[in-house]
Amino acid sequence: MASSAAAFAVLRGGKSEARAGCRVGITRKNFGRVMMALAVDVSRFEGVPMAPPDPILGVSEAFKADKNDLKLNLGVGAYRTEELQPYVLNVVKKAETLMLEKGENKEYLPIEGLAAFNKATAELLFGADNPVLKQGRVATLQSLSGTGSLRLAAAFIQRYFPEAKVLISSPTWGNHKNIFNDARVPWSEYRYYDPKTVGLDFEGMIADIQAAPDGSFVLLHGCAHNPTGIDPTPEQWEKIADVIQEKKHMPFFDVAYQGFASGSLDEDASSVRLFVERGLEVFVAQSYSKNLGLYAERIGAINVVCSTPEVANRVKSQLKRLARPMYSNPPIHGARIVANVVGDPTMFGEWKQEMEEMAGRIKNVRQKLYDSLSAKDKSGKDWSFILRQIGMFSYTGLNKTQSDNMTDKWHIYMTKDGRISLAGLSLAKCEYLADAIIDSFHNGLGTAK
Amino acid sequence: MAMSSSLAAIRRRAVAPSPLAARARAMASLFGHVEPAPKDPILGVTEAFLADPSPDKVNVGVGAYRDDNGKPVVLDCVREAERRIAGNLNMEYLPMGGSIKMIEESLKLAYGEDSEFIKDKRIAAVQALSGTGACRLFADFQRRFLPDSQIYIPTPTWSNHHNIWRDAQVPQRTFTYYHPESRGLDFAGLMDDIKNAPNGSFFLLHACAHNPTGVDPTEEQWREISYQFKVKNHFPFFDMAYQGFASGDPERDARAIRIFLEDGHQIGCAQSYAKNMGLYGQRAGCLSILCEDEMQAVAVKSQLQQIARPMYSNPPVHGSLVVSIILNDPELKSLWLKEVKGMADRIIGMRKALRENLESLGSHLSWDHITNQIGMFCYSGMTPEQVDRLTNEYHIYMTRNGRISMAGVTTGNVAYLANAIHEVTKTK
Numbered sequence: 001m002a003s004s005a006a007a008f009a010v011l012r013g014g015k016s017e018a019r020a021g022c023r024v025g026i027t028r029k030n031f032g033r034v035m036m037a038l039a040v041d042v043s044r045f046e047g048v049p050m051a052p053p054d055p056i057l058g059v060s061e062a063f064k065a066d067k068n069d070l071k072l073n074l075g076v077g078a079y080r081t082e083e084l085q086p087y088v089l090n091v092v093k094k095a096e097t098l099m100l101e102k103g104e105n106k107e108y109l110p111i112e113g114l115a116a117f118n119k120a121t122a123e124l125l126f127g128a129d130n131p132v133l134k135q136g137r138v139a140t141l142q143s144l145s146g147t148g149s150l151r152l153a154a155a156f157i158q159r160y161f162p163e164a165k166v167l168i169s170s171p172t173w174g175n176h177k178n179i180f181n182d183a184r185v186p187w188s189e190y191r192y193y194d195p196k197t198v199g200l201d202f203e204g205m206i207a208d209i210q211a212a213p214d215g216s217f218v219l220l221h222g223c224a225h226n227p228t229g230i231d232p233t234p235e236q237w238e239k240i241a242d243v244i245q246e247k248k249h250m251p252f253f254d255v256a257y258q259g260f261a262s263g264s265l266d267e268d269a270s271s272v273r274l275f276v277e278r279g280l281e282v283f284v285a286q287s288y289s290k291n292l293g294l295y296a297e298r299i300g301a302i303n304v305v306c307s308t309p310e311v312a313n314r315v316k317s318q319l320k321r322l323a324r325p326m327y328s329n330p331p332i333h334g335a336r337i338v339a340n341v342v343g344d345p346t347m348f349g350e351w352k353q354e355m356e357e358m359a360g361r362i363k364n365v366r367q368k369l370y371d372s373l374s375a376k377d378k379s380g381k382d383w384s385f386i387l388r389q390i391g392m393f394s395y396t397g398l399n400k401t402q403s404d405n406m407t408d409k410w411h412i413y414m415t416k417d418g419r420i421s422l423a424g425l426s427l428a429k430c431e432y433l434a435d436a437i438i439d440s441f442h443n444g445l446g447t448a449k
Numbered sequence: 450m451a452m453s454s455s456l457a458a459i460r461r462r463a464v465a466p467s468p469l470a471a472r473a474r475a476m477a478s479l480f481g482h483v484e485p486a487p488k489d490p491i492l493g494v495t496e497a498f499l500a501d502p503s504p505d506k507v508n509v510g511v512g513a514y515r516d517d518n519g520k521p522v523v524l525d526c527v528r529e530a531e532r533r534i535a536g537n538l539n540m541e542y543l544p545m546g547g548s549i550k551m552i553e554e555s556l557k558l559a560y561g562e563d564s565e566f567i568k569d570k571r572i573a574a575v576q577a578l579s580g581t582g583a584c585r586l587f588a589d590f591q592r593r594f595l596p597d598s599q600i601y602i603p604t605p606t607w608s609n610h611h612n613i614w615r616d617a618q619v620p621q622r623t624f625t626y627y628h629p630e631s632r633g634l635d636f637a638g639l640m641d642d643i644k645n646a647p648n649g650s651f652f653l654l655h656a657c658a659h660n661p662t663g664v665d666p667t668e669e670q671w672r673e674i675s676y677q678f679k680v681k682n683h684f685p686f687f688d689m690a691y692q693g694f695a696s697g698d699p700e701r702d703a704r705a706i707r708i709f710l711e712d713g714h715q716i717g718c719a720q721s722y723a724k725n726m727g728l729y730g731q732r733a734g735c736l737s738i739l740c741e742d743e744m745q746a747v748a749v750k751s752q753l754q755q756i757a758r759p760m761y762s763n764p765p766v767h768g769s770l771v772v773s774i775i776l777n778d779p780e781l782k783s784l785w786l787k788e789v790k791g792m793a794d795r796i797i798g799m800r801k802a803l804r805e806n807l808e809s810l811g812s813h814l815s816w817d818h819i820t821n822q823i824g825m826f827c828y829s830g831m832t833p834e835q836v837d838r839l840t841n842e843y844h845i846y847m848t849r850n851g852r853i854s855m856a857g858v859t860t861g862n863v864a865y866l867a868n869a870i871h872e873v874t875k876t877k
C-alpha cells in the first residue's frame with residue numbers, strides 16, 4: 001500500500017519532476033510522514049483529496065449555470081419574495097441604521113456573547129415568564145447560528161457523555177451528521193418519514209426511541225422539520241416526551257424556524273416549552289438565519305435547561321471552555337441586531353408582522369401548489385400531504401430519478417431527496433411546478449412512490 | 450400569544466401534577482459530574498478590573514487598543530465602510546469558504562500585492578473566525594490529513610494556542626523562545642530546538658509582535674531560522690495577528706513571512722483583523738496554506754471548507770464586508786494605513802514614556818526591553834507576586850505573567866503606572 005502510494009506520487013509528479021528534480025526515491029508511510037533521503041520541497045498535502053461538492057450548495061451552482069428562462073431554484077433554504085428576490089426585513093434595516101447612529105464600539109464580546117442578546121433569545125424561546133428563566137436554570141450562549149450551537153452542544157456531549165449516542169431522525173438536515181461525526185459523537189437514526197403516507201412514521205419513531213439505550217440524546221426539530229416539513233401533532237409530542245422521560249433520554253431540540261412555521265413565535269416554541277414544563281433538562285439550539293433573515297451574520301444560541309442554577313453555571317462555564325479554542329468569542333453584529341429588534345416593543349411588533357407575512361406567503365404558495373396539482377393531475381393521487389407539511393420545505397415524495405427529471409426536463413432545481421424549498425417558489429410559478437411534478441411523478445423513470 | 454386550543458388543553462392537563470413530571474423534577478441533574486471550568490486567565494483580569502470601584506484603576510490586561518483617553522476606538526475607515534453597508538446589502542449566506550473579495554485582499558496583504566503565488570492560484574485560503582478560528586481550522590486540518598504531525602509552540606505564547614491544538618487533538622511540544630534574563634530572544638536556544646526537532650516538524654511562529662513577550666527576531670535572525678527550517682524541512686505556520694500594528698507598516702510587519710516565501714517554504718498563515726482594523730468582535734480573519742499548485746490548492750481549500758461546515762457552516766459576513774470595502778477602495782485603504790500607523794505610533798510613544806518615567810524615578814533595573822519589544826505587549830519581567838501587589842495596592846490590572854498591554858497605557862496614567870512598577874520592583 002505504501003509503495004503504490006509512492007508510485008502514484010511519482011507518476012503524478014511527472015510534470016514537476018523537472019522543477020523539483022528529486023521526486024524519485026521518496027517513500028511515504030501514510031499521509032503524514034514523508035521519509036526522504038534528502039530534504040526536498042515535496043508537498044505535505046500531496047495526499048489531500050478533493051472534497052465532494054456540497055449536496056445543497058451544488059444545486060445553486062448548477063442553477064446559476066442554467067440559461068433557460070423557465071428555470072426555478074427550489075434548492076436553497078433561504079426565503080425569497082414573490083419576485084423571487086432575497087429579502088432583508090425592514091426591521092433589520094431599521095436596527096442597522098440605529099446601530100450606525102449609536103456608533104457602538106466593536107470590542108470583543110465575552111465568550112458567552114452579548115448579554116442583551118442572550119436574555120432576549122432565551123425569553124423568545126421559553127417565554128419571558130417561564131419559571132426556568134426566573135430561577136436562573138438556563139445556560140445560554142450566543143453561538144454561530146444553528147450549526148455553531150449544535151456543534152458546541154455536540155462537543156459538550158462528547159466530553160461529558162462520551163458513552164452516549166445521539167438519535168437523529170431519518171431523514172434529517174444533512175449537516176447534522178457532519179456535526180456529530182466531526183465532534184466524534186456516535187449517532188443512529190430513528191424512523192421518521194413514512195414514504196407511503198408522505199407523513200410521519202410515528203410508531204416507528206416511538207419504537208426506535210424506546211429501543212435506544214437509556215440516556216441517549218434525541219435530536220428533535222422544534223418545528224418545521226427539515227427536510228420533510230412534517231411535524232408531530234401536539235398529542236404526538238406528548239407521547240414523545242413520555243417515552244423520552246421513561247428512558248431518561250436527553251431531549252435536544254434544533255429550533256431553526258421559530259416563527260417561520262406557523263407565523264407565531266410562541267406557537268412554534270410550544271414543543272420545546274412542553275418538554276421544559278415537565279421539568280426535564282433540555283438542550284436547545286436556535287438560529288436567526290431564517291426568521292430574521294440574518295443568514296450570513298451567523299447568529300444563534302445554545303440553551304441548556306438544567307435542574308438548578310448552580311448546575312447551569314457549571315454547564316455554561318464548560319460550554320465557554322469549548323468555544324474559546326474554536327473562535328474565542330462570537331461575532332457581534334447579528335447579536336446586536338437581534339437584541340435591538342427584540343428589545344424594542346415597536347420593532348418587535350414590526351418583526352412579528354413581517355414574520356407572519358413571510359410565513360403567510362409560504363402558506364399561500366403551498367395552497368396554490370396543492371390546488372394546481374389537484375386540478376391538473378387526473379390520476380386521483382392524493383396531494384394533500386403538501387398542505388399537512390409546514391415550514392419552508394416540502395418533501396414531495398419524488399425519488400432521485402424523478403428529481404433528476406425535474407431538473408433535466410423542466411429546469412427545476414431541488415435536492416435529490418425530493419425536497420423543494422417553497423421559500424423559492426412564487427404564486428406565478430405554481431402551475432409550472434405542478435406540471436413538472438405531475439410529469440416527473442408519473443413519467444419520470446425509476447420506482448414511483 | 451395565540452396557541453392552538455387543542456395544545457392549550459393538553460398543556461393544562463400537563464400542568465396538573467403527574468407522576469412523571471414530579472419524578473422528573475426530583476431527579477438529580479444529568480450534569481452532576483460537570484465541574485466548573487477555571488476562569489480564563491486573560492479575560493478574568495478584565496472582569497476583576499470592571500468590578501473595582503477605585504478611581505485610580507488602570508487596565509493593562511486585555512489586548513485591545515485604547516486611545517489616549519483609554520477609550521475603545523472605531524477607526525474612521527471602518528465607520529465609513531459601515532455607513533456604506535448599513536441597510537443596503539442582503540445577508541445571504543457567504544460561500545462556505547467566505548468572502549472571495551476579503552480573501553483576495555487578505556492574501557495580498559500577507560503574501561505581497563504582486564505575489565506570484567496569488568497569480569498562480571497556489572494558495573488555499575478561507576475566511577475564518579479571526580485568528581482563533583484560522584488557527585483552529587489549521588489544527589483540525591492537521592489532525593485529519595497529517596495525523597502523525599505535532600505542533601511546536603513557543604514558550605511562552607498566547608495561552609489559547611495551547612487550547613486550540615489540544616481541542617483539535619494534535620500533540621504539542623514547546624520550543625525555546627523567551628530569554629528571561631535579557632527580556633529578549635533566546636536565539637541560541639531557539640536554533641537548538643529547531644535543529645533537534647525531528648525533520649518535518651510543524652512550528653507555530655508569531656509573524657510579528659510576539660504575544661505575550663513583544664520580542665521578535667531581527668531580520669537576520671529570521672533568515673537564519675528560515676534557512677534552518679529548509680535544512681530540516683520543517684513546516685512554518687505563521688500566526689499574524691498584528692500586521693501593521695507592530696511597526697505601523699504592514700509590509701514591514703510581513704517581512705518574516707516574505708523571507709520564508711523567498712526561501713521557497715510552503716507556509717500556512719492565520720491572519721486577524723481584530724487589532725489592526727479594530728474589528729475585534731466582528732471575528733474577521735483568514736487562513737491560508739501555500740500549496741504546490743492550483744489543483745492542490747483547490748483540493749486543500751475544499752477540505753478546509755469541509756472542516757468549517759460542521760463547525761459554523763459559513764463565516765459571518767459583516768466584518769468581511771468591512772474589510773473588503775476598505776481594502777478595495779484606494780482612499781479608504783490609504784486612510785486605514787494612516788490610522789493603523791497612528792495606533793502603532795501611540796503605542797511606541799507610550800513605550801518610550803514608560804521607560805523614561807522609570808528611569809527618571811531612579812530605578813536601578815534595566816528597562817530597555819520596554820522599547821526593544823514591539824507591538825501591543827510588553828513582557829515586563831515582573832513576578833506574579835509583584836503583579837499581585839500592583840493589583841492589590843495600586844489597582845493596576847494585568848495578567849500574572851507580567852505582561853503589560855501597552856494599549857492600555859495613556860499620557861494620563863503612564864506616570865502612575867511607572868511609579869507603581871518602580872515601587873514593587875525596587876530593591877530595598
